[in-house]
Amino acid sequence: MEKLIMLSPGRTTSINLSVQLEEVFGKYIKIEPYCLEDDLDFNITNSLVVLSSPRIIKGKIKSLVDRGLNYIIAQRVINHRYISELLDLPKATEVLLVNDRAETTYQTIEQLEALGINYIKYHPYYPGIDSYPRLNIAVTVGEPNLVPYAVKKVINIGTRQIDIITLADIARRLGLIDKLADKLSSQYVNEIIELLNQINDYAKGLKIVSSRLNTIANCLSKAILYIKNDGTILVSNQELHNILGYSSENIIGKNINDILPQITVRNHNKSEIVTIHNNTLFVTAKVIEGQNSEDGIIYIFEKSEEIEKNEHKIRRMTTRKAVKSYYTFDDIIYESKEMEKLIEKARTFAATDSTILIEGESGTGKELFAQAIHSDSRRANGPFVPVNFSSIPINLIESELFGYEEGSFTGAIRGGKRGLFEEAHGGTIFLDEIGDASLESQCTLLRVIQERQVRRVGSIKEIPVDVRIIVATNKNLVEEVNKGNFRSDLYYRLNILPLRTLSLRERKSDIFVLANHFIKNYSNGQIINIEQILDNEAIKALYEYDWPGNIRQLENAMEYLAVIWQNGKKLSKNDLPEYIISGSNVSKNTLLLDILGKDMLWLLSKLKNSDGLGRRYLAEFAKNENIPLTEGQIRNLINKAESLGFVKSYTGRQGTILTEKGYAVISLIKI
Numbered sequence: 001m002e003k004l005i006m007l008s009p010g011r012t013t014s015i016n017l018s019v020q021l022e023e024v025f026g027k028y029i030k031i032e033p034y035c036l037e038d039d040l041d042f043n044i045t046n047s048l049v050v051l052s053s054p055r056i057i058k059g060k061i062k063s064l065v066d067r068g069l070n071y072i073i074a075q076r077v078i079n080h081r082y083i084s085e086l087l088d089l090p091k092a093t094e095v096l097l098v099n100d101r102a103e104t105t106y107q108t109i110e111q112l113e114a115l116g117i118n119y120i121k122y123h124p125y126y127p128g129i130d131s132y133p134r135l136n137i138a139v140t141v142g143e144p145n146l147v148p149y150a151v152k153k154v155i156n157i158g159t160r161q162i163d164i165i166t167l168a169d170i171a172r173r174l175g176l177i178d179k180l181a182d183k184l185s186s187q188y189v190n191e192i193i194e195l196l197n198q199i200n201d202y203a204k205g206l207k208i209v210s211s212r213l214n215t216i217a218n219c220l221s222k223a224i225l226y227i228k229n230d231g232t233i234l235v236s237n238q239e240l241h242n243i244l245g246y247s248s249e250n251i252i253g254k255n256i257n258d259i260l261p262q263i264t265v266r267n268h269n270k271s272e273i274v275t276i277h278n279n280t281l282f283v284t285a286k287v288i289e290g291q292n293s294e295d296g297i298i299y300i301f302e303k304s305e306e307i308e309k310n311e312h313k314i315r316r317m318t319t320r321k322a323v324k325s326y327y328t329f330d331d332i333i334y335e336s337k338e339m340e341k342l343i344e345k346a347r348t349f350a351a352t353d354s355t356i357l358i359e360g361e362s363g364t365g366k367e368l369f370a371q372a373i374h375s376d377s378r379r380a381n382g383p384f385v386p387v388n389f390s391s392i393p394i395n396l397i398e399s400e401l402f403g404y405e406e407g408s409f410t411g412a413i414r415g416g417k418r419g420l421f422e423e424a425h426g427g428t429i430f431l432d433e434i435g436d437a438s439l440e441s442q443c444t445l446l447r448v449i450q451e452r453q454v455r456r457v458g459s460i461k462e463i464p465v466d467v468r469i470i471v472a473t474n475k476n477l478v479e480e481v482n483k484g485n486f487r488s489d490l491y492y493r494l495n496i497l498p499l500r501t502l503s504l505r506e507r508k509s510d511i512f513v514l515a516n517h518f519i520k521n522y523s524n525g526q527i528i529n530i531e532q533i534l535d536n537e538a539i540k541a542l543y544e545y546d547w548p549g550n551i552r553q554l555e556n557a558m559e560y561l562a563v564i565w566q567n568g569k570k571l572s573k574n575d576l577p578e579y580i581i582s583g584s585n586v587s588k589n590t591l592l593l594d595i596l597g598k599d600m601l602w603l604l605s606k607l608k609n610s611d612g613l614g615r616r617y618l619a620e621f622a623k624n625e626n627i628p629l630t631e632g633q634i635r636n637l638i639n640k641a642e643s644l645g646f647v648k649s650y651t652g653r654q655g656t657i658l659t660e661k662g663y664a665v666i667s668l669i670k671i
């Protein structure tokens with residue numbers, strides 16, 4: 001070989017790389033720079049050509065290659081010697097990285113980052129790029145002429161150099177490897193050492209800053225932890241080490257997921273409770289954003305003493321955790337149009353903050369709806385606190401709902417207790433079976449609803465609460481008002497957004513979807529649907545049955561069937577629970593029910609077993625059986641039955657008695 005040709009698209013790069021080749025090979029061979037503008041008039045048979053990148057092989061170079069050009073493609077790397085100015089830039093500085101083409105620009109960014117200079121934010125810039133941020137500093141690799149005009153400071157870290165592997169390859173192709181091996185390797189080693197020294201100086205600077213940071217962190221009384229966005233732990237303090245029982249060497253640089261997998265919160269100002277080595281800690285995340293390479297999360301841990309102060313917050317969180325996820329509208333299983341409409345209505349209600357009154361028979365999904373409304377509301381992340389008025393002893397309702405002050409009554413615990421309204425702060429309180437609330441608690445409820453403040457038993461201080469109230473009842477509240485059992489002013493306050501859940505009788509088309517859902521659950525997926533285990537007559541019986549206990553009763557029936565079913569044989573009607581067999585006895589039932597209505601059938605059935613009953617007795621029976629009929633309504637019913645010839649009414653003690661016709665009708669069905 002007589003000549004070593006350096007060929008690159010632009011002249012500057014070509015000359016710069018020739019200088020590098022000159023330093024290494026100048027003693028042994030003539031080196032000539034060429035660029036694409038030049039006539040490529042060298043002799044290809046006695047020249048070795050170094051191409052600055054593979055992309056150059058096209059057009060006239062491609063035809064040279066086809067004619068047998070002897071060439072090497074250079075791998076290029078950042079020139080270590082000129083990066084000191086770059087190392088002086090403060091952390092997170094934003095710069096334009098300028099090069100001649102998109103590909104080489106991205107390559108350069110990658111190489112700088114790989115060198116460890118990854119604390120600077122590089123924005124690519126090359127001729128023809130669509131958009132780029134207007135920045136004051138540009139870094140270029142030997143292309144200062146391409147830097148956009150507005151840039152104030154240009155750091156030229158020089159043309160990217162031919163790397164050591166390519167140089168060794170050239171030496172081998174020129175038959176010079178024995179002569180040059182030592183020189184090449186020592187030059188390489190020297191450059192690496194020089195680079196490491198420079199980067200180390202920078203790291204030393206960083207170390208000072210980080211030790212200052214650690215000193216400050218250690219002065220804080222709270223345990224803290226600072227992680228990068230990828231989870232790497234950067235800073236921790238002594239308080240945290242005391243809790244963890246580790247020293248900083250054991251955690252710095254590790255990933256939080258390995259050290260503290262319990263911590264899952266990643267959102268700003270969000271908290272969670274974690275247990276670390278039997279310590280219950282309240283952890284709050286503070287997200288640091290917009291600092292580029294310093295983006296990350298600081299965790300602040302509060303220990304037991306502080307937890308006491310935060311008890312309220314914690315209790316709210318634990319109650320929320322206890323029922324980890326509330327039902328949503330998506331959990332409601334249905335097929336019927338009626339339910340679709342109801343859900344649509346409930347969704348509209350969920351978007352508001354107004355009080356909702358849910359009325360409906362037992363087991364029709366009142367609580368399900370209340371939870372779904374909560375989950376769909378802006379309070380979804382707040383607590384949902386259910387209160388069942390029928391299960392709290394009357395004398396405790398006040399203190400349960402509103403809490404009490406220390407010493408306000410015998411048995412009151414030290415420090416007093418927060419009530420359920422306070423627990424529900426920021427969320428929803430669900431007052432179930434509100435029809436069972438005593439007149440006294442109704443009075444207090446009314447005050448809370450009006451004033452949105454609670455006063456603990458034994459205290460004079462009002463505590464403001466922000467809660468959405470949803471109440472539910474299976475009683476007819478209007479009737480309760482008429483009977484004097486429910487305060488009318490409270491009723492009007494509650495009846496802002498009324499919702500009536502539907503009994504299964506009113507949406508028979510949902511029976512099968514629900515039955516399939518429950519049977520699948522109770523058989524652990526073994527039974528896919530009821531057709532798999534029931535014959536036609538049994539299925540029909542399920543459809544005809546009235547389901548007075550609604551979905552809860554249907555669910556129980558499916559659990560029963562899943563237990564008694566044995567693979568291979570279908571169950572018949574007689575295998576169904578007894579109440580279904582007798583209840584679905586005749587379709588005459590449904591027919592009569594449709595014609596006469598359930599109230600009339602109830603009246604006739606009561607009279608069937610007596611020698612005559614007065615209105616007051618009938619009203620008493622209705623009340624005991626939770627049948628929403630007032631004395632007035634019973635009077636109307638008796639009048640109607642009389643006009644149909646089913647009963648005869650007498651004044652005085654005999655009251656109302658069944659006629660033969662009435663007896664015949666009621667004997668047709670089983671109730």
Ligand SMILES: Nc1ncnc2c1ncn2[C@@H]1O[C@H](COP(=O)(O)OP(=O)(O)OP(=O)(O)O)[C@@H](O)[C@H]1O
Nearest residue numbers: 331332333361362363364365366367368474551552
């Ligand atoms: N459409 C539905 N899809 C799925 N499950 C339902 C549906 N409706 C009700 N359920 C289930 O039926 C059961 C009874 O529902 P829920 O407790 O909400 O009824 P309720 O009207 O509040 O009853 P009660 O008045 O007796 O307290 C629950 O297990 C609930 O999950």
